[in-house]
Amino acid sequence: MNAVAFAGVDTMHGSLRARILAFTGAVLIILLLLISQVLLYQWRDVIIAKERDAVIAVSQTFSVTLLDALIREERTPAAREGILQTSVDDFLRSLREVAYVSIADPTGQLLAVGPVLSADQVPHGNSGPASTEGIGTRIYADPAFGWVLEVHMPLRIGQRSWGAATIGFNAEPIREEVRRLFMFLFLTTMIVSAVTLVVLYLLATRLTRSLSRLVQEMDRVDLVPGSDVAATQPGDDVAFLFHRFDLMKRRIETSRRQLEDAQRQVYQAEKLASIGRLASGVAHQVNNPLNGIRSCLYAIDKEPSHVAQTKEYVGLIGEAITSIETVVQKLLGFARTPLATKGETDVAVMTRKVADLFDVRLREKQVRLTLDVANDLPPAAIDPQLFQEIVMNLLLNSYDAVGNGGSVRIEARRSDEESLVVAVSDDGMGIAAEDQARIFEPFFTTKEIGQGTGLGLSVCQSIVESHGGRLSVSSEPGRGATFQFLLPIERCHERPDH
Amino acid sequence: MHREPDQAHAIPRITRRWALWLIAVSAGLSLSTIVFYSIVMDVSQPYAVVVKGDAIDPTAASKPVVRIAVISRYPPTVTFRGYQPIMDYLTARTPYRFELLLGSDYAEALQHLLSGKAAAVFLGSYLYARERERADIIPILKPLNEQGEAVTRSVLFVRSTSTARAIGDLRGRRLALPSAESYSANWAVAELLPSNGLAEGGLAAVQNFAHHHTVIAKVLNGSFDAGITREHLIKDLVGSSIRVIATSVPIPSPPIVVRRTETPAVIAAIREALLEVGRDEERRRILTKDWDIEFVHGFAPAAAEDYEPVRRWR
Numbered sequence: 001m002n003a004v005a006f007a008g009v010d011t012m013h014g015s016l017r018a019r020i021l022a023f024t025g026a027v028l029i030i031l032l033l034l035i036s037q038v039l040l041y042q043w044r045d046v047i048i049a050k051e052r053d054a055v056i057a058v059s060q061t062f063s064v065t066l067l068d069a070l071i072r073e074e075r076t077p078a079a080r081e082g083i084l085q086t087s088v089d090d091f092l093r094s095l096r097e098v099a100y101v102s103i104a105d106p107t108g109q110l111l112a113v114g115p116v117l118s119a120d121q122v123p124h125g126n127s128g129p130a131s132t133e134g135i136g137t138r139i140y141a142d143p144a145f146g147w148v149l150e151v152h153m154p155l156r157i158g159q160r161s162w163g164a165a166t167i168g169f170n171a172e173p174i175r176e177e178v179r180r181l182f183m184f185l186f187l188t189t190m191i192v193s194a195v196t197l198v199v200l201y202l203l204a205t206r207l208t209r210s211l212s213r214l215v216q217e218m219d220r221v222d223l224v225p226g227s228d229v230a231a232t233q234p235g236d237d238v239a240f241l242f243h244r245f246d247l248m249k250r251r252i253e254t255s256r257r258q259l260e261d262a263q264r265q266v267y268q269a270e271k272l273a274s275i276g277r278l279a280s281g282v283a284h285q286v287n288n289p290l291n292g293i294r295s296c297l298y299a300i301d302k303e304p305s306h307v308a309q310t311k312e313y314v315g316l317i318g319e320a321i322t323s324i325e326t327v328v329q330k331l332l333g334f335a336r337t338p339l340a341t342k343g344e345t346d347v348a349v350m351t352r353k354v355a356d357l358f359d360v361r362l363r364e365k366q367v368r369l370t371l372d373v374a375n376d377l378p379p380a381a382i383d384p385q386l387f388q389e390i391v392m393n394l395l396l397n398s399y400d401a402v403g404n405g406g407s408v409r410i411e412a413r414r415s416d417e418e419s420l421v422v423a424v425s426d427d428g429m430g431i432a433a434e435d436q437a438r439i440f441e442p443f444f445t446t447k448e449i450g451q452g453t454g455l456g457l458s459v460c461q462s463i464v465e466s467h468g469g470r471l472s473v474s475s476e477p478g479r480g481a482t483f484q485f486l487l488p489i490e491r492c493h494e495r496p497d498h
Numbered sequence: 499m500h501r502e503p504d505q506a507h508a509i510p511r512i513t514r515r516w517a518l519w520l521i522a523v524s525a526g527l528s529l530s531t532i533v534f535y536s537i538v539m540d541v542s543q544p545y546a547v548v549v550k551g552d553a554i555d556p557t558a559a560s561k562p563v564v565r566i567a568v569i570s571r572y573p574p575t576v577t578f579r580g581y582q583p584i585m586d587y588l589t590a591r592t593p594y595r596f597e598l599l600l601g602s603d604y605a606e607a608l609q610h611l612l613s614g615k616a617a618a619v620f621l622g623s624y625l626y627a628r629e630r631e632r633a634d635i636i637p638i639l640k641p642l643n644e645q646g647e648a649v650t651r652s653v654l655f656v657r658s659t660s661t662a663r664a665i666g667d668l669r670g671r672r673l674a675l676p677s678a679e680s681y682s683a684n685w686a687v688a689e690l691l692p693s694n695g696l697a698e699g700g701l702a703a704v705q706n707f708a709h710h711h712t713v714i715a716k717v718l719n720g721s722f723d724a725g726i727t728r729e730h731l732i733k734d735l736v737g738s739s740i741r742v743i744a745t746s747v748p749i750p751s752p753p754i755v756v757r758r759t760e761t762p763a764v765i766a767a768i769r770e771a772l773l774e775v776g777r778d779e780e781r782r783r784i785l786t787k788d789w790d791i792e793f794v795h796g797f798a799p800a801a802a803e804d805y806e807p808v809r810r811w812r
Contacts (some may be wrong), residue, residue, distance in 0.1 A: 018516060026523075037677065040538055048541060056549065064575065071574040075600055135549035139542050158788070159555055159589065160598070172543055182538055186531070219575035 016211070020204040021197065028200075029193045032180030036185045040178075047177050048450060051149060052137050055169045059135070059151040062091055062462065065105060069156055072109075085112045097170050099145040099405045103155070105163040108303060139171050147171035191477050203271040212240050263462065267389070284397045286327055296320075343383035344490040347412045349374045350384050358399065367399065368407040377412060380420050383491040390463055393456040394483045395423035400447065401428030401481065415486055419469070427481035431475040439473060460485070548697050555586075561595040564764055566754075567616035569607040569625065571680065572790075574600055581620070584772075587785065588723040591774075592767035598607045604679035605709065609756060611635065617764050621755045623650070624681035625807035637753030637800035642776065645732070650751045651729040651741050652682040654690060654744035658737075659716060662724065665694045665744050671723035672703040674713045681808065682710075685746050686726045708722025715741075730791055750804045751792070772797045 069083040103112040136152040149171040155162040296313035318346035398408045408426045415421040440461045462470040464485045475481035544609040545553020575788040601607030610616040640648040712729045717725040786794040
């Protein structure tokens with residue numbers, strides 16, 4: 001028992017800890033990942049904005065040179081394509097981060113480009129929209145230059161426009177910085193997650209260890225009055241649970257005692273009620289010997305000197321008294337409250353005893369009682385008194401149900417290796433279908449007021465079920481009813497070596 | 499016969515289940531990390547205007563073009579930065595579209611006016627005074643200085659670290675001059691140097707440069723010991739990197755000049771628009787924030803007589 005209990009404790013311990021780790025850890029890791037993602041996106045935007053501002057500043061500085069060159073070329077046409085291209089080439093040489101430069105006039109015609117990759121290649125960087133109203137940027141993957149941060153710089157002074165410069169900067173440094181940031185946040189998230197899981201594991205272990213202790217104590221506790229759970233350290237949460245558990249156990253003990261008292265009273269009440277219903281038959285069984293005794297006493301009084309007759313009559317009186325004693329003993333035996341519920345019952349013997357008690361009443365009503373009880377039945381695991389009470393109640397119900405000349409049958413046989421079945425059936429009025437569902441409820445009766453307590457079947461069911469058996473009814477209205485109950489076989493009988 | 503599995507070697511079911519979960523979660527996390535990595539590393543961004551500039555005036559293209567020439571007192575880019583906003587203002591305020599026409603030197607700017615390529619010219623005071631008798635030209639406007647007066651001055655300056663405290667200390671040193679057509683250069687050559695005994699061989703070198711800015715740069719970088727330029731151009735440098743050791747008398751500020759035969763409507767448009775600049779102080783400050791510093795205080799009407807002192811001095 002303890003091994004099973006402790007195995008359960010271990011399972012509960014592992015399962016609870018695993019759930020705490022799984023769910024709390026999952027939520028924390030998902031939160032960390034989300035925070036990392038948000039941080040990464042925002043940080044990436046900052047990196048891009050910073051790089052964009054830097055290249056715009058460089059482009060604006062370069063645009064001064066370009067404007068100067070454009071104005072010079074404008075004033076001295078002979079120098080056209082010389083000053084501007086030189087400025088572009090110098091710029092490309094001076095800044096390695098610059099991938100390309102192209103200068104276009106307001107109509108979009110290229111004035112200078114660099115570098116020229118091949119003779120027939122259209123210079124790159126002029127594919128963006130030619131906005132002249134501000135500085136524009138974009139980042140894209142160029143097939144020739146890789147990732148490029150392109151700046152589109154209008155070459156304007158006031159309303160005077162000389163065109164626009166498109167300058168492509170290498171954007172790989174941005175990606176490299178984002179990559180480093182990603183790795184940093186990824187590793188940070190992993191480390192924080194690992195630390196969090198370890199802390200969670202320790203907390204969960206500590207919590208479940210306390211719970212395990214409580215469960216172990218609970219498994220160890222028997223609901224025997226006076227047995228307290230083990231004392232724990234005061235102030236501990238588990239100690240509080242222990243205390244509450246102890247109080248609950250005491251309340252259960254009190255309730256159980258009250259229930260046992262109530263059941264005992266119900267059994268007794270039902271038994272007395274049954275005795276009352278048997279009283280007429282018993283009175284008849286007592287009355288006949290008494291009449292015989294009275295006749296014998298009358299004869300002895302008439303002829304006191306007739307010694308032989310007197311001796312004979314005294315013998316008859318003795319037999320009559322013995323007969324009365326037998327009836328009274330049976331009645332007392334039935335009326336005696338059972339002190340214990342354990343025991344073993346010879347079903348055949350006890351069934352016949354009950355039938356004997358009923359013999360007179362059955363004959364008065366000309367009811368035919370058939371006993372079909374196998375002689376080799378093993379004893380049932382039930383106190384004989386309780387068995388007698390069950391059969392008595394069922395027989396009383398059948399007696400009430402059948403009319404004059406009806407028949408009642410008591411059958412007892414072995415059901416299987418483990419149990420016996422006892423059935424009491426009659427050919428009486430039967431039980432309505434709607435009543436069958438309620439027939440085992442306490443105080444439910446179809447008899448007239450004063451004829452029944454409504455407790456008989458309820459008590460029978462309680463007794464049978466408390467012995468691990470089952471009581472059931474089958475009936476068709478107008479065609480009788482059969483009450484059948486299963487009882488376990490007394491195992492000591494099956495295992496004589498025990 | 500039913501045979502129980504070998505419990506000693508069988509993996510407990512709960513362990514197998516957790517292991518499967520662990521593998522599934524790890525695989526999911528790994529896959530999502532790879533996908534997320536590829537998403538994050540795609541830094542592509544569509545084209546977007548990030549620094550908004552001034553909108554192009556769509557009505558300007560349909561207006562008749564009027565060109566205004568500028569003498570080459572500054573480098574071309576500096577000239578455009580300081581004068582193009584004035585052209586834009588005139589375009590916005592008049593029925594004409596004004597364009598700058600830069601001269602490669604002072605004479606070419608005047609030639610643009612005389613040939614009719616330009617309707618007006620930002621001329622120097624000395625050049626106007628010299629040419630007014632030969633060409634049929636008239637001044638229409640002259641810029642105001644910070645005190646609201648239509649006068650300017652030329653200055654002789656040295657680096658603040660220079661030991662020269664007076665003009666006499668420049669003997670044997672190098673002097674940078676602006677264009678020979680400018681008032682500043684002529685003031686130095688004709689008046690300042692002779693009156694201080696430095697006219698003939700008193701200096702180690704005297705050289706003219708096309709632009710005032712070049713003169714300032716030459717002195718600041720040590721190529722020359724002193725330079726002559728306009729007072730307002732070094733205003734922000736005086737006290738920090740430049741020290742002024744001589745100043746000319748006030749002369750009328752350089753005029754905007756037109757041919758007498760120029761279309762009166764064009765002359766009136768230029769005159770009215772530029773005179774209006776200084777009428778509202780708050781509006782002037784906003785309007786002229788990108789203008790050449792010489793014109794930010796507005797204009798005053800100019801007349802040929804205003805330049806009589808320069809002509810007489812010449």
